Amino acid sequence: MNSTPRIMITGVGAVCGAGLGVDAIWSAILDGRSAVAPIRQWDSSRWPARLAAEVTEVSSQTLVEDRRLHKFISRTDMFGLYAAQGAIQQSGLLAHREKLEAPAVTRFNDRSGVFVGSGGGVYQNNYDFLPLITASGGDLKGFGRELTSTVNPMWLLRNLPNNVLCYIGIRHGFKGTNACITNQCVGGIMAVAEAAAALRSGEADRAVAAGHDATIDPETVLHFHKLGLLAEDAVRPFDRDRRGTVLGEGAAAFVLETDEGARSRKAEIVGEFLGSGCSTEGTGVVGVRPDGAGLSQAIELALADAQVSSEEVGLIVAHGNGTRASDASEANAIHRVFGDRPPPVTAFKWAYGHLVAASGSIDLALALRALRDGVVPGIPTLNSLDPALAPLPVSQKPQSLRGSVAVIACRGFGGMNAVLVVRAVPVSRAE
């Protein structure tokens, strides 16, 4: 009987307000450049909370070369497909497949999974029906009659939450096990966890795991603002004066392979997936447990799954969304697991905002880079650690890694927590 295979990450792709590609985003973070700025997707000059981290000055064609596809997909899908393309390209999987004989290609495709965390849609998707409401004068009979002559017949298809899943399959021929996870903020990170689980259980030999979202939408911004979740100047994770988060948009994607598969084709290995943990707090739609017990449970499950002790963790990439309640409960969770000597903690949302369904994915992409470069980036917007959260090793300045293992924490509406454990340089786990 085979033992459970180790899981390697052999490709990473990403896009967000801070840059196109992991290199550009990483440089922005090291340079302390934030993409947070007044919203440009609509005239936001009168909006009280008008900050977001938008992807600007990037054409649709840069994101998705095939222009025929543009009318069948939406903005969020473009990000997801761009990131997936980057990850697949870096992995060299397609070049490898080209060298295979026909029957082996069929098997390769059937054994290639696709897992996607998708935001599931935004309010403005439905605004395509506003002209119809105008045309019908608010009368439903007229709405029905004028429907086919007023609304784009592709409306439903453009807004399918599983478009990225579908088009990764169609574009690259992958036909294996798959899922589109619509679990709000934790969707992207759960896609990685499910992809790894599929590889461990032998359902697939490799998988693409992507997270994508584009929530900078007027009605969403309005509601986030009214709930007091949006910052008016900057995202300041764990700061005494933190005032909220800022929405971002984008995607990150990964290629995961079994150790055997990656080594046999001599793939360059970016990092190793070690484990995942997931819990829910049962606190309703938007609440969090103040004591952090839901998140600490997920961290402990992930460490156990990874067979790593809390002392071996060298870096925590926190969810750190900058809201009063979430950051406080996250600090509590870290203390519950790591006691009063936690490893260095950082958070990246000051640079690219909250990518919602892609938030954990983009954090994972940068955690892998931090491990590779041996540096824990500082949080430039952090002026003064909230004393109620101390001791918490966060800093405006870069810190040193305490070890080669990173924990990535991700949280979301619905009381969801999902945590990954990864390491950069695979070392033999022989005992």
Next chain:
Amino acid sequence: MNSRRRVAITGIGMVTPLGHDAPTTWAGLLAGRSGLGPIRGFDAEGFPVRIGGEVRDFKPEDVISNRRLLKYASRPAGFALVAAEEAMRDAGLRPNALDGHRWGLSVGAGMLGVAFSELETVHRHCVADGEFHPDGFLDSQFPVDPVAFCRSQTNAGLGLLAQHFGIRGYATAVHTACASGGQALGTALKVMRRGHADFMLAGGFDSMLNPVGISGFCLLGALSTDNDTPHQASRPFDKTRNGFVLGEGAGFLVLEEWASAQARGARIYAELAGDGNSLSSYRITDSHPSGDGPIQAMQQAMQDAGIGLEDVDYVNAHGTSTQMNDRSECAALRAVFGSHIQRVAVSSTKSCMGHLIAAAGAVEAGVCALAIRDGIAPVNANLVEPDPECGVNLVRGQSRPLQIRATLSNSLGFGGSNSCLVLRHPDEVMAPSGRGRFPLGKATA
């Protein structure tokens, strides 16, 4: 992999166009009763399609006493809470403070749902001279409703289920269009096998029977326009079929680790024995005429369950009643079953309930469990002239008494995700007697 955990189905709950619970739904399906009719939930008179499978007179407060919780529940989330409550009561089981973290939740949930009245409000405040003006949201008169915001979150239903039942473990929501419900159950099976939960509440819920939801399908021409004959409009595998009928509802199952279910003397409906999951990677709405995609899903599911073609007695088909789906699904069935195809009973219960989209696969898996329990394959209603191109053994005329050792439940989605689940009769698990491939406790992956 070493010995693998077996998963028992011990509770079933349903809210469907045929009834507000599983027994009523099941009785309707066995009788071949149609739950479809003229749409009453909104004025559909001007729409190209004016029929659907509505859940009528639904009052979640009759079952769920927590009014505050229900305030946050959209219509489909209300279906979910009621169906899940029935499944829990049916199983005689409930998470508690000690084991809540060992309970997981896996749901197939629909697309972003916004009440039409909310869209009309946006129109009233933000559209002037035919143009959309976002500043209308800043109008002091704009009724900002945080509860409505919460209701429309994509994982709101999931969060409410966790809150209501005290589930504290692994929780996930999936959306692969019409395959969602099946994939949610498949995910639940895997989560239990890998030991991340000992109990799962798993299912699907959806409602697109509103002006925007039905419009999406009308624009694609996917729905039957037999507005004058709603009871006959959904006729999967009939030569004259002309599209599906949109339904709404929810289906939930309680899943437990087999040995612990036995130990507490639980009634086990069936084993959730295998999951197959593939991507067609062909076209976004079209299925491959050869059945490529669903073929792999069915083969994987049977392999995963450790059963052979000869063990399958009944297939609950996806059978939407569109020309393309039914033909391609039958091609897949013929390719998979080969010479066994005429022995296997096939029916689509969408003939009575319509298509419940993200809930379909979950409700239909529950139907399979009941078919196993009662030894009867539910009728494929409205089959007057079977499409000769289909070439499968359809359950025609009336429901068919049948010893069912194993069933397949197919769910095939827009976007090309294909889910196939295998359910096995509990006696097959307990007394393999040469039929089951793997004696209990020695199952291998």
